[in-house]
Amino acid sequence: MAILSKIRERSMFLILVIGLALFAFVLDPSTISDFFNASKVNEVGDVNGESISRQEFAEALDAYKKQTGNRVSEMQAAKTVWNNLLRQKIYKSQLEEAGITVGEADIMQALFDSPTVQGDQRFQTSGIFDKSKLKEHLATIKDANNDEWRAWQNYMVSLRDNLEKTTYDNLVSSGLGASLKEGEGQYLTENTKVSGKYVYVPYTSIADSTVTVKKSDVKAYIESHKNQYQVEASRDVKFVKFDIVPTLEDEEALRAEVAKLIEDSEDPNNRNILKGLKNTTDYVAFLEDAKSDISLDDNYKFKAQVPQGIADKLFEGKEGEVFGPYKDNDYFKLSKITKITQLPDSVQSRHILIPFIGANPSGYEPTKNEADAKIMADSLLTVLKADSSKFEDLAKELSSDKGSADKGGFYDWFGYNRMVPEFRDFAFEGKKGDMGVVKTVFGFHIIKIEDQKNFQPAMKLATFGKKIEASEATENTIFQNAETFALNLTNGKKYIDLVKEKSLTSLPAVGLKVLDENVPGIGNERAIITWAFGKDVEVGNFKRFDVDGGYVVVMLTDKTSKGLMSVDKAVQSVRPIILNEKKAEMISSKMSGATLEDIAKSSGQTIRGAVDVNLQSPSLSGVGYEPKIIGAMINAKENKVYTKVVGDRGVYAFVTEKKELPTALPNYDTYRKRIANNRKNKTFQMYEAVKKAADINDSVGSFYGIQQ
Known part of the structure; x- marks a missing residue:
């Protein structure tokens, strides 16, 4: 109170x-x-000072999810929508700076030119697109202001966005041509061959252990290459997973329970006799009453299609026999043979498809009701039974299955599971030469069995299955293990000591982003991401989470802010670069002499030869890929010693002895066009460059309650 x-x-x-x-x-x-x-939580970010409001983001997110039929996850949708909004704002600002506007007339013309709109029968007159009908339709639904009008609005917005993108790309591309002189230069660069001699001192000649790379070196490197080492905000965690898995005791208990379903038993509630699988004939009811985790499959099975661990026993059995319990993947099963026969494994047939209104049209719009379609199918069957030679011509003329109609309704050899059940049953259970009318989801088929081959035993099985799962006692034990682990951490025990003490496995998940939903090693667990980015969660904090199939105890191990990568994170990728730079300096300091012979002697190396190398295949024999060195040799003066040239694999000294220019071409337009086209095809790189130069503040995480 x-x-x-x-x-x-x-x-x-x-x-x-x-x-x-x-x-x-x-x-x-x-x-x-x-x-x-x-903090103005009504914004999720801004681009060059132009804000993106929560409302704008929410509306775009809702429209995108409707457009995709909600087939993408929330976070996937959020990432796509944010990137789309960024693109729109960036293109719009670029066009405004260029003095170009995409107006209503442009959008309407794009609407008129849309193949989807032009192909819509509502906007056609005598099969030809009619602008006036589209305008009239839009005016009508605009007044109604209903969901259809809002869908058209969203479509026109997407047309506008595409127009802005295309306009900007075309604007930039129009200035990205190439001259014939550039074409000639490209031809010469690619096809000039050089021969010469060189001394090569590999970086591997100096042991890594002899070179010191300090944190200050890494820091200096990333600060001088800031654009390459910008990172998003991220979190690192480590975790121990406690999987709920059945024990051997659980499996044996379940096996015993399943075995009881073979024979009849007494219902403890009313003492009625409950029929077991062995004596029942109502298999659907049996599976439902026994709470089977798999439904009845009434299809015939060949030997290769039944569980292989029991296949031999099944196909030696007789109708009415029950087999099991047997383990099949994650289930204990009982199988009763209900029917045995001989079936072909492949059939050839012809058919004529007569669809009706309400059937699956499969690209064809039916005009007949079901009764009329059945009358037509029966009439055709009568005609064909009198003269089957007419089948091919009638199929070409009347069948709505255009995939087979052109072949006279012919289907070449197909397997048992290729067709819909009704078609399949007629084709495989009938005899060669049989003809009949069969109703399927597509309509009425007049089918003729042309041929059958490879007859072999097949059987129908009534199979009960129970998924093998952990018992309640096992689940409780696993939960207690996870709780105890977390409690020990709360009481001050060290994470790594607990892992060793209990013989557990600790796994890392590095670089989790604010809009991620998948935690490597755990799965789709958005709750863990949200927790890790919590404002009050610090490194060393931990929490137990319920996850699919068990529990995890997660500890936050690192927090990375948006901006320049930390030295610790950069060490792994930057250290090899600095190592080679330092080794290059050490090698160069010892590389002395006026001739290759002197340089080889001072470096403890031999003189090597390069014959007819070029930039189309920039490799040196015995060394590997070295475009920098081959490019330097092509541009060097002949018979001059160049020394201390740093390559990808080591340091070089070389002499270019001969250059062989390619045969002059009468025209270099082919190469000019190639350069121009290559430039014009880089619209994505152009956008990325503009995006990189833009001032972008990304706070989309705040939309999901994460304050960064």
Whole structure:
């Protein structure tokens, strides 16, 4: 009661606060968020100072999810929508700077030119697209302001966005041509061959252990290459997983329970006799009453299609025999043979398809009702039974299955599971030469069995299956193990000591981003990401989570802020670069002499030869890929010694002895066009460059309650 009293005492104060907030909102709706939170939570980011509001993001997100039929996850949708909004804002600002506007007339023309719109029969007159019909339709639904109008609005917005992108790309591409001189230069660069001699001192000639790379070196490197080492905000965690898996005791108990279903038993509630699988004939009811985890499959099975561990026994059995319990993947099963026959494994047939209204049209719009379609199919069957030679011509003329009609309705050899059940049953259970009418989801088929081959035993099985799962006692034990682990951490025990003590496995998940939902090693667990980015969660904090199939105890091990990568994170990728730079300096300091012979002697290396190498295949024999060195040799003066040239694999000294220029071409337009086309095809790189130069503030995480 004391709590209720306090609430009543404070109620007038709460009403006053809410009233003031609503009053402020009436005066200026944008101020309500500022009233409660100075961080302006009504925004999810901005591009070059132009904000992207929560409402704009939410509407775009909702439209995208509807467009994709909600087939993408929330976070996948959020990432796509954010990138789309970025692209729109960036293209729009670029076009505004260029003085170009995409207007309503442009959008309407794009709408008229849309193949989807032009192909819509509602907007056609005598099979030809009619603009006036589209305009009339849009005017009608605009007045109604219904969901269809909003869908058209979204479509026109997407057309506008595509127009802005295309316009900008075309604008930039129009200035990205190439000259014939550039074409000639490209031809010469690619096809000039050089021969010469060189001394090569590999980086591997100096042991890594003799070179010191300090953290200050790594820091200096990433600060001088800032653009290459920008990172998003991320989190690193490590975790121990406690999987709920059945024990051997659980499996044996389940096996015994399944075995009881073979024979009849007495119902403990009313003492009626419950038929077991051995004596029942109503298999659907049996599986339902026994709570089978698999449904009845009434199809015939060949030997290769049944569980191979029991296949031999099954195909030696007789109708009515029950086999099991046997383990098949994650189930214990019982199987009863209900029917044995001989079936072909492949059939050839012809058919004529007569669809009806309500059937699956399969690209064809039916005009007949079901009764009329059946009358037509029966009439055709009568004609064909009198003269089957007409089948091919009638199929070409009347069948709506265009895939086979052109072949006279012919289907070459197909397997048992290729066709819909009704078609399949007629083709495989009938005899060669049989003809009949069969109804399927596509309509009525007049079918003729042309041939059958490879007859072999097949059987129908009534199979009961129970998924092998952990018992309640096992689940409780695993839960207690996870709880105890977390409790020990709370009481001050070290994570690594606990892992060793209990013989557990600790796994890392590195670089988790704010909009991620998948945690490597665990799966789709958005809750863990949200926790890891919590404002009050610090390195060393931990939490137990319920996950699919068990529990995990997760510990936060590192927090990375948006911006320049930390030295610790950069070491792994930067250290090899700095190592080679330092080795290059060490090698160069010892590389002395005026001739290759002197340089080889001072470096402890031999002189090597390069014959007819070029940039189309920039490799040196015995060394490997070295485009920098081959490029340097092509551009070097002949018979001049060049030394201390740093390559990808080591340091070089070389002499270019001969250059062989390619045969001059009468025209270099082919190469010019290739350069121009290559430039014009780099619209993605162009956008990425503009995006990189833009001032982008990404706070999409705040939309999901994560304050970074």
